[in-house]
Amino acid sequence: MTLRELHDGWTLRHSGGGIPPAFAGVAAEPVPATVPGVVHTDLLAAGLIPDPYVDDNESLLSWIGRCDWTYELTFDAPADGADNHDLVAEGLDTVARVVLNGVEVATTRNQHRTYRWPVGALLRPEGNRLEVTFRSPIAYAEEREAVLGERPHGYVHPYNAIRKTACNFGWDWGPALVTSGIWRRIGIESWSGARIASVRPVVGVDGDARRVDVHVELEWSDDATDLEVVAHVAGERAAVAASIGTSSVVLSITAPDVELWWPRGHGAQPLYELTVQAGEAEWSRRIGFRSAEIDVEADADGSPFTVIVNGKPIYIRGANWIPEDTFFARITRERLAERFTDAEESGMNLLRVWGGGIYESEDFYELADERGVLVWQDFLLACAAYSEDAELWDEFEAEARDNVTRLSSHPSLVVWNGGNENIWGWVDWGWRPRLKGATWGEGYYLDLFPRVIGELAPTTPYSAGSPYGFSRFVHPNDPKHGTVHIWDVWNQVDYDVYRTYRPRFVSEFGFQGPAAWSTLFSVVHDEPADPYGPLMLVHQKANDGNGKLERGLGAHIAEPQSIDDWHWATQLNQARAVRFGIEHFRSLHPLNQGSIVWQLNDCWPVISWAAVDGHGIRKPLWYALRDVYADRFATIQPRDGGLALVLHNDSDSPWEASVSVRVLTFAGDERTSMDASASVPARSAVSVALDVSSDDPTGEFVVAELSTGERAFWYFDEDPALRLSPSPVVASASAVEGGYEVRVRATSLAKDVTLLVDRADAAARVDRGMVTLLPGDEASFRVTAPAGLDAEVFAGALVVRSANDLVPVTVGV
Structure with a gap:
């Protein structure tokens, strides 16, 4: 009993809705269709539309989501003698009418379900004609909103009135390329x-x-x-x-x-x-065999959110996950494996599959099982109020039962979550006056979903939402209780405000930065390049995103004077902001039991919160995450009017180390020093008070060095005020087996040295970044890139960057 896939020989034709004159050829005749796939990728393959990711093609192609489309296939019936033949569709996007040999088999209206229909009585030995016609998802959503009643939602289209991926209608990091198509497997299953x-x-x-x-x-x-x-x-x-x-x-x-x-x-x-x-x-x-629970029992500090596996608390070092491509059928197991490698190598142990995306493929959960990456799985509701009328309730129940059953075998899946920010939205976002007593989704979070989990996956814990305080009597985004989202940082205030929080668990927080240079400028072609160029702004989806990027530099980084420095400064600031937050959160252990940064990946080339961009290039943020998500982690934090070295040992072995703490000038001269020893039990944290100060806060810094190799730094002022050398490193490069080696020697303190190797070659990748070098330090960077390049391109001034590059020259001299 196997599925005989019907994936070859499909055609696609336009079957309704207006087409702009410039694209009149789309309606001329059917084109070959790839199944699984979507309309956009078929039209792109046929040469009928430009790449939707480039320049402003997103808006140029908005008409596609307003049209109806028909997929057609002629096939022969299985000749296997089976008694029953079922047509199985694992993913139809979204409002579909399925017709076989002129007979309507079914209509569907949920992208997130698998469908099965007996069709043996309709099959002929040869020449069966299968048609799947998709209505415009935008038109359908608008129609159903008019029937169900308007309810608050985050973006232009009423994605909360249709069971289709919310972010497909556009998000603050993703394009509004509204798809239709047979996006997962389809075929005939025969059985007796x-x-x-x-x-x-x-x-x-x-x-x-x-x-x-x-x-x-x-x-x-x-x-x-x-x-x-x-x-x-x-x-x-x-x-x-x-x-x-x-x-x-x-x-x-x-x-x-x-x-x-x-x-x-x-x-x-x-x-x-x-x-x-x-x-x-x-x-x-x-x-796999494991137990999973969440400890949310009240304590003296509020109520925690502690993930427990096999009776052992797990400190969470995670990232939120969005679909890896806007066109889901292009997501391969190999591409998912690359992102899991990104997660593992950065020290992450959990990915949260966010509620505006999809229930991921079996490949995703199998990779998580194999690699030991925990999965927090949202039900697919995000940033909106949802009708509880039978029309949607029945779809949600069928969808939940389908996917909980499908995913229940995966040991990596340890949290089911009711949805994203919807309970918070009802409390804080002005929904209640607009709803006027109408249903908004509470029944899903507090009745339907926990009931389905209790019946079908009783050994996997459930949370009603994110954020959530696990009580009707506390604010859903109270840092003292359960999970919290911290978005005043980025949206409104400086990232140093992270230190005012004492969160039990942070399930969303983050800061924006642009994609790698080669990624961004492969799709943005403003002349001249400009952060506020019209095509750049197509790839900046956040409200006033570039304004927030620039205001977010605050006192930390001087205003950049060129597009090259803008790109580096905003990437650097993203890395520093998130590093600052996680250093603080980890310093609160055991009060804090983890954080899930927004976000690991991108679905297209864009300015966003991602650590890995849409072309798979690790941004400076990724290297910062690898440092702050390390098993053994050191940070210097303000404590009781002074400074303390906080050590968090998230490993199963005790951490014994001698500690050298020095106050140095930027040229490397030692002013004062102290020695200490540290003993940190497994899965614990300790704090060591530091007796250090400076008479020259703009010319000195603190470095704590542990005998086990970790370092932590403290600066008495922000970069623009520091007398940093504007040229702190000497770099050289040479070809070596398998790639290139770049050696960087520091002549004075060099902060956050990072090689933007894609500026030399878009295929180049580098093994480390965000490395602060003491005067006299030498660091080796390993670059993988095509053979035959001039090695010295990897030592160029626009490749080898440091924070010193951004200090005003009048300060650095």
């Missing part, structure tokens, strides 16, 4: 006897006991016979007899010899093949 409709393993771990209850849903053919359902895992077996018509059975297996699955950094990730057989039908998937 009994079919395994679904398998839902519910793993239980209680002390040394390991158990899995395998819930199996069955469907029967008319001429089926009684059979035995058998499950195997880890050398253990369970079986149960099933008579004709039995819709479900449960097989319970105790597996005493399995090892526990752990998050990365806490242990191994053993996975065990679970197979289920029912007659000729078979299902298999790898599962």
Whole structure:
């Protein structure tokens, strides 16, 4: 019983809605269609539209989302002698009418569901004609909003009136390229006897006991016979007899010899093949054995949000995840694997699949299982009020049951979350007067979703929202309780305000910075290049985003005087702002139990909060995250009118180190020093008071160096006031096996040395960044790039950058 994919031979044609005269050729005749895929990528492949990501093509192509489109295929029926033939569609985007051989099979209106329809009676041996017609999702959403009633939502289109990916209608980091198409697999599944409709393993771990209850849903053919359902895992077996018509059975297996699955950094990730057989039908998937819970019990400081796996608290070092491409069918396992590598190598142990995106592919969750990256999964509601009328309620319930069942086998998935910012929105965003008593989604968060989780995934914890205080009697975004989003930083105030927070858990916060130079200017072609150029602003989706970028420099970085310095300054400031926040959050451990930065990835080339841009290039932020998300972390923080060295040891081994603390001039002369020793138990933090001061705050700094290699810095003033050398490094480059090596020697203090290697070659990547060098230090940077380049391009002034480059010359001399 396998899906015979119907992916080859499709055509696409325009079937309704206005087309601008410049694109009249779109309506001329059908074009080849790639399935899975969407209309935009098919028209692009046919040469009928320009690249939607380039310049202002986004608005040029807005008409596509206002049109109807029809996919057509002719195929032969399976000749396998099976009794039943089902048409299975794993993803239709979104409002579809499915017709087979002139007969309407179904209509759909939910992008996030899998559909199955029996079509055996309609099939012919040869020449079957399948048509899938998609209505304009924008027109449909507007129509349903008029029926259901207008409710607050974050952006132009009423994405809360249709079960389609919210960010597909545009977000403050993403384009409004509203898609239609067969975006996941479609095909014919043929079967006889009994079919395994679904398998839902519910793993239980209680002390040394390991158990899995395998819930199996069955469907029967008319001429089926009684059979035995058998499950195997880890050398253990369970079986149960099933008579004709039995819709479900449960097989319970105790597996005493399995090892526990752990998050990365806490242990191994053993996975065990679970197979289920029912007659000729078979299902298999790898599962892991773990327990998961969240501690939200009130304490003297409020109420925590502590993720606990296998009875062990896990300090969360995470990032929010958005769809990896606006056109989802282009997202491959290889591309996802690259982003998981980005997450792992930066020290992350959790990705939050945000509620304005999608339930990700099996590839995503399998990679998370294999690599030990925890997954926090939102239900797909974001920044809006949602009707609870039956029309949407029924879709939400079907969608939730579909996806919870599909994903329940993955040990990496440890949090289900009701949605993004919707409870906060109802409390704080002026919704109540507009709603006038209308439903807004509370029933989903406090009734439907927890009920579905309790029934289908009872061993995975649930949160009603993010942010959320886990009580109706506290503000949903109170830092003392549960999870908090910190967005006054970036939107309104300087990033030093992070230090005024004492959050239990930060599930969103972040700061913007542009994509890598080569990424950004591959799609932005203003002449001359200008941060406020009209095409640049197409790729800056945040409200007053560039104004906030510039105001965000604050006292930290002087106003840049060129496009090159603007790009470097805003990238640097993004990295510093987020680093500042996480250093503070980690210094509060154990009060603080983690943070989830907004965001790891981008869906296109853009100015955004991402650490890795739309072309997969790691921004300076990524290198800063690798430092502050390290297992062993050191920071100097203000404490009680002085300074303290705070050490957070998020590893299973004690951290013993000698500490040297010095006050140095920028030229490297020592003014004062002190020595100390540090002993930090596993998964703990300690604070060491520092007896240091400076008589020359614009010419001196503090460095704490640990014998285990960590460093922490403190500056007595902001960069524009410091007498930093404007030329603090000497760089040289040479070709080496597998790439290039750049050696950078500091002649005076060089802050945040970073190589923007893509400026020399767009394919180039570098192994480290945001490295502060003491006078006399030498650092080696390894560059991977195409062979045959002149190595010295990687030592150029626009490639080798430091914060010193941005200090006004009158200060640095």
